[in-house]
Amino acid sequence: MTRDSAAPEVRIRDLTVVYKTPAGELPAVSGVSLTLNPGTITGVVGESGSGKSTLALSLLNAVQPPGRIAAGSVEIDGLGDVLHLGGEDLRRTRGRKVGYVFQAAQSSLNPLKTIGKQLLDLGRSHDVDDLRALVADAKALLARMGLDGARVLDSHQHELSGGMRQRVGIMLALVLNAQVVVLDEPTTALDMITQATILRIIREVHEERALTTLVITHDVGAVAEVADDLAVMYGGRVVEHGPITEVLGTPRHPYTQGLIRAIPRLSGDISLARALPGRPPTLGTLPVAGCVFRERCDKRMEICETVEPETVTHDGRTVACHAVGRPAPVKRREYA
Amino acid sequence: MITGTAITKTFKQRGNVLGKREVPALRGVDFAIPKGGAVSFIGESGCGKTTLGRIIAGLETYDSGEIVIDGTPMSSLTHRNRQPYYRRIQLIHQDPYSALNPTRTIHQTLEAPLRLRARQTGRSKSWVDVRAEELLDLVGIDPGYVLPRYPHQLSGGMRQRVVIARALTMDPEMLVADEAVSMIDVSLRLGILGLLRDLRERLGVSVLFITHDIATARYVGDEGELYVIYRGQVVERGPTETIIADPVHPYTQSLLSAIPVLHGLERPGAEQVVPTEALDEAQTDEGCLFSRRCPFSTSRCESERPVLGHDGGESGEATVQLHACFHPRRRSVIPQGVGA
Ligand SMILES: Nc1ncnc2c1ncn2[C@@H]1O[C@H](COP(=O)(O)OP(=O)(O)OP(=O)(O)O)[C@@H](O)[C@H]1O
Ligand SMILES: Nc1ncnc2c1ncn2[C@@H]1O[C@H](COP(=O)(O)OP(=O)(O)OP(=O)(O)O)[C@@H](O)[C@H]1O
Ligand code: SF4
Ligand code: SF4
Ligand SMILES: [Mg+2]
Ligand SMILES: [Mg+2]
Numbered sequence: 001m002t003r004d005s006a007a008p009e010v011r012i013r014d015l016t017v018v019y020k021t022p023a024g025e026l027p028a029v030s031g032v033s034l035t036l037n038p039g040t041i042t043g044v045v046g047e048s049g050s051g052k053s054t055l056a057l058s059l060l061n062a063v064q065p066p067g068r069i070a071a072g073s074v075e076i077d078g079l080g081d082v083l084h085l086g087g088e089d090l091r092r093t094r095g096r097k098v099g100y101v102f103q104a105a106q107s108s109l110n111p112l113k114t115i116g117k118q119l120l121d122l123g124r125s126h127d128v129d130d131l132r133a134l135v136a137d138a139k140a141l142l143a144r145m146g147l148d149g150a151r152v153l154d155s156h157q158h159e160l161s162g163g164m165r166q167r168v169g170i171m172l173a174l175v176l177n178a179q180v181v182v183l184d185e186p187t188t189a190l191d192m193i194t195q196a197t198i199l200r201i202i203r204e205v206h207e208e209r210a211l212t213t214l215v216i217t218h219d220v221g222a223v224a225e226v227a228d229d230l231a232v233m234y235g236g237r238v239v240e241h242g243p244i245t246e247v248l249g250t251p252r253h254p255y256t257q258g259l260i261r262a263i264p265r266l267s268g269d270i271s272l273a274r275a276l277p278g279r280p281p282t283l284g285t286l287p288v289a290g291c292v293f294r295e296r297c298d299k300r301m302e303i304c305e306t307v308e309p310e311t312v313t314h315d316g317r318t319v320a321c322h323a324v325g326r327p328a329p330v331k332r333r334e335y336a
Numbered sequence: 337m338i339t340g341t342a343i344t345k346t347f348k349q350r351g352n353v354l355g356k357r358e359v360p361a362l363r364g365v366d367f368a369i370p371k372g373g374a375v376s377f378i379g380e381s382g383c384g385k386t387t388l389g390r391i392i393a394g395l396e397t398y399d400s401g402e403i404v405i406d407g408t409p410m411s412s413l414t415h416r417n418r419q420p421y422y423r424r425i426q427l428i429h430q431d432p433y434s435a436l437n438p439t440r441t442i443h444q445t446l447e448a449p450l451r452l453r454a455r456q457t458g459r460s461k462s463w464v465d466v467r468a469e470e471l472l473d474l475v476g477i478d479p480g481y482v483l484p485r486y487p488h489q490l491s492g493g494m495r496q497r498v499v500i501a502r503a504l505t506m507d508p509e510m511l512v513a514d515e516a517v518s519m520i521d522v523s524l525r526l527g528i529l530g531l532l533r534d535l536r537e538r539l540g541v542s543v544l545f546i547t548h549d550i551a552t553a554r555y556v557g558d559e560g561e562l563y564v565i566y567r568g569q570v571v572e573r574g575p576t577e578t579i580i581a582d583p584v585h586p587y588t589q590s591l592l593s594a595i596p597v598l599h600g601l602e603r604p605g606a607e608q609v610v611p612t613e614a615l616d617e618a619q620t621d622e623g624c625l626f627s628r629r630c631p632f633s634t635s636r637c638e639s640e641r642p643v644l645g646h647d648g649g650e651s652g653e654a655t656v657q658l659h660a661c662f663h664p665r666r667r668s669v670i671p672q673g674v675g676a
Contacts, residue, residue: 047521048492146614163381191381191548193611196594218522221596249600249674262523264551266580266595266670267602273555275530276523279491 007039008077015072030236043223046233099178101169116153235292242317343401376553379565394422426503430515432495493524529555574657584664602671
């Protein structure tokens with residue numbers, strides 16, 4: 001694990017993001033606190049609608065109406081609270097200080113301009129002096145991801161397959177040498193072999209450049225391979241967070257346990273795998289009080305109906321669940 | 337039982353700068369799907385899985401080869417006379433979001449095909465509603481809740497169950513499930529896989545399962561057979577568990593090596609096979625189709641095309657599965673669970 005002192009730390013504190021709906025403003029991210037340790041890759045997993053993309057957008061202060069950041073702060077070393085940045089400062093931060101690929105990246109490329117032209121626009125808007133060097137860097141990054149850089153830069157978006165566009169997005173996120181990189185579903189449109197290649201490159205570049213990286217995905221497997229830390233989101237909350245091998249090996253939150261049990265595996269007894277009962281919540285169906293996971297939880301107790309569990313950190317691991325809570329005097333956990 | 341022999345299909349693409357481009361999607365594929373059986377197709381994007389699935393479901397033409405359904409060669413029938421055969425094979429669409437008409441309630445969605453079915457089988461109108469409820473029960477969702485609702489009011493898992501229920505309105509003998517779980521939330525995937533397994537066991541429906549997520553193929557039930565397809569050719573074929581645990585073809589081994597290891601729960605397999613190059617559609621067709629990317633390629637591989645067989649090759653190992661490789665060798669590439 002690289003812990004390079006040059007890499008910035010990112011501290012998200014009590015972040016709440018709401019979307020305006022016919023039923024009023026509803027929280028898609030609710031009081032989230034999460035620290036991205038400098039020089040590490042943090043994976044965020046969660047089902048559709050759990051608030052992953054909304055969290056990613058907040059790191060760039062880029063939540064768009066009908067959404068609004070209602071509370072909290074996002075402190076990045078050397079930048080301060082990005083939620084207080086605006087105008088020109090914010091524009092310069094995006095891309096240059098915080099590189100990103102948003103989930104919709106495949107369609108966010110300009111259809112009328114070649115990729116090369118868009119790269120130059122990006123360079124100019126960030127006052128890059130040496131545009132030749134920028135193009136050379138871009139080609140090198142594309143080549144590492146198995147693409148012919150010259151051909152890709154000469155192409156329009158529609159001339160590239162979904163998987164190629166996704167790699168172009170990753171290139172654009174890295175090419176300005178940002179130190180914080182946010183990748184939202186970077187490998188979803190790719191098949192296994194390409195995904196494995198891209199994940200390896202993300203890891204390599206991350207280490208070479210001493211980055212602090214956030215990788216968001218609904219696929220636990222995709223982050224298991226690259227991340228140092230894992231944060232699990234459910235209903236707009238981070239319900240568990242810790243070193244990835246520990247979270248996967250001995251998950252503590254009932255949702256994490258259920259999610260891991262539900263992953264189809266290549267080896268072992270298939271009858272041990274089980275789907276989680278119920279369905280993932282939406283903004284409209286999220287309970288307003290108590291634990292957001294309680295309807296699907298096999299460990300729920302009376303207190304879960306009315307009191308939202310506090311986030312407790314213990315042994316470097318963070319969990320929000322009444323059943324885990326404090327270290328119990330009697331050992332009654334069954335993680336096996 | 338449905339079998340295919342030497343099925344070929346080449347797409348001719350126009351509009352390319354270089355004029356016409358030919359895409360050989362299938363290069364002589366044999367298959368057999370027994371009644372109540374489960375067959376899975378896996379392979380990289382563009383290898384021809386969907387094309388083969390659509391041909392089997394009667395939705396795509398093929399250039400040569402023969403398909404035989406329950407003993408009747410399809411080439412002996414007129415287009416019209418083939419329809420009753422193909423009605424018994426229903427396709428489940430990959431995307432549960434676009435597969436259902438958003439302006440219709442689930443009741444309306446199921447009613448139309450059931451009315452048709454009632455006419456075909458001489459049943460009364462009242463049967464339609466009874467059957468709709470039966471089918472939703474069968475796929476594990478509450479009819480009272482689902483019937484009056486629109487697709488957008490249901491979760492992805494529920495929608496996919498509705499899509500399966502709709503496919504069942506035609507009393508099919510086979511379901512072709514093309515990436516049927518890839519767009520469904522992880523926590524719900526096993527539910528759909530379990531349903532497919534259940535339909536096999538309870539109704540004797542056979543399942544053709546198309547996926548790029550190999551692990552899911554294990555969950556469609558016992559005695560499944562796995563076909564690994566590479567650039568339109570079946571390169572390895574055999575019992576699902578054997579192919580996953582004991583693959584002998586370097587391409588299968590690369591696919592399995594690429595599956596992420598759940599560190600903390602699993603440790604990587606003892607050996608890893610990584611292709612020497614990325615997939616390039618313009619790759620030559622000479623010799624073994626995988627030779628350019630294969631780490632074990634020899635000069636023979638570059639000039640000769642291996643065919644699917646049990647041949648032990650130079651390593652001399654007899655194999656349970658069929659493979660198309662001159663140098664088959666077992667390698668344990670898949671991750672193994674740690675602890676209990
Ligand atoms: N523009 C919007 N207007 C209203 N609600 C929104 C909007 N964007 C997102 N939401 C809602 O906010 C919640 C969180 O959405 P978000 O996109 O952050 O989830 P996600 O975890 O990224 O999901 P996915 O895996 O599907 O990408 C969802 O319930 C979603 O419906
Ligand atoms: N209608 C078509 N016209 C031209 N080429 C086509 C057509 N349909 C498929 N192809 C080509 O045939 C090949 C096989 O495509 P197919 O959709 O069967 O692949 P697949 O294995 O299902 O891939 P994926 O995993 O991406 O769904 C590809 O090269 C594809 O580009
Ligand atoms: S707080 Fe209660 S309902 Fe929520 S996960 Fe823990 S035990 Fe389950
Ligand atoms: S025939 Fe040769 S090139 Fe083809 S898979 Fe086998 S070893 Fe590799
Ligand atoms: Mg998202
Ligand atoms: Mg397909």
